[in-house]
Amino acid sequence: MISVVIPSYNRRDCVVALLRDVFAQQAVDFEVIVVDDCSPDDSVEAFRREFPRARIFVNEKNGGPAVTRNRGIREAKGDIIVGFDSDVTIPDVRLLLKVANRFNEHPQVDGLAFRLLKPDGKSEDSPRWWHPVPIDKYADKQFYTSYFSGTAYAFRREALVEAGMYPEILYMHYEEVELAYRILDGGGEILHCPDLVALHHANEVSRRSEVTVFYKPRNQILLAAACLPGFAAVQYAAPRVVYQFVKACRGGHVKDFFRAMRSARTLLPTLMRSRKPLKYETLQRIVAMKHGLAP
Incomplete structure (x- = not known):
């Protein structure tokens, strides 16, 4: 089973749009976990009202993206974790099925880095491209990488746990970089998959x-x-x-x-x-x- 983990902070409408896309996914068994990081708005009530199938958790205090993602991973029941930040949408109703198939095709791979596009569905989200190769030559190619964006990704849960999950001491920013390094250091592999597409709406975080x-x-x-x-x-x-x-x-x-x-x-x-x-x-x-x- 796939566990979809979504961290949320004060982005009710964005998360609602994302959840609608996630629950439209077809032909695969999945659960949805939303971890709210003490949003001051009515996010939690809205999620529970509109998406009763989602498992909603609320942090006792604001902990930041690393803490919030880690809680979702710990609560997950699936052996595959798919993570989405709250400001993305998913145009492909078979995206989660593709993730499951890709892991079956590549049993040696621990993680999948998604391709991030702007809302037009055509332009590359270049500010989130931290891969070790140039975006103009590799955006539409499959390759092994030392990076993934927390905006949209998939990992085998066991690999995340063994790598120590996201480093919470960083609070936010560079937490994906360190986690990717830990995955590689444990002998794992991360594969950039251009057919796994998420649209990034790039809402500015509050900080x-x-x-x-x-x-x-x-x-x-x-x-x-x-x-x-x-x-x-x-x-x-x-x-x-x-x-x-x-x-x-x-x-x-x-x-x-x-x-x-x-x-x-x-x-x-x-x-x-x-x-x-x-x-x-x-x-x-x-x-x-x-x-x-x-x-």
């Missing part, structure tokens, strides 16, 4: 500016500390910190930048206690993927 000026510079440091061996961590983090500082100076966000640095310093001792650098072989696989090579 989008906070992502840019705070979470991004902070989490780049935390990601490097958590995943990369000594010198590689410095090579990754140092130029990014410099770039983010210059960007903050130009944008008038210097105070936010230093707030991010203080937060990173505060969290580093906790993170270092569970630090697990990627294996050398994993780093080599990630480099190979930049050339579109199979793992």
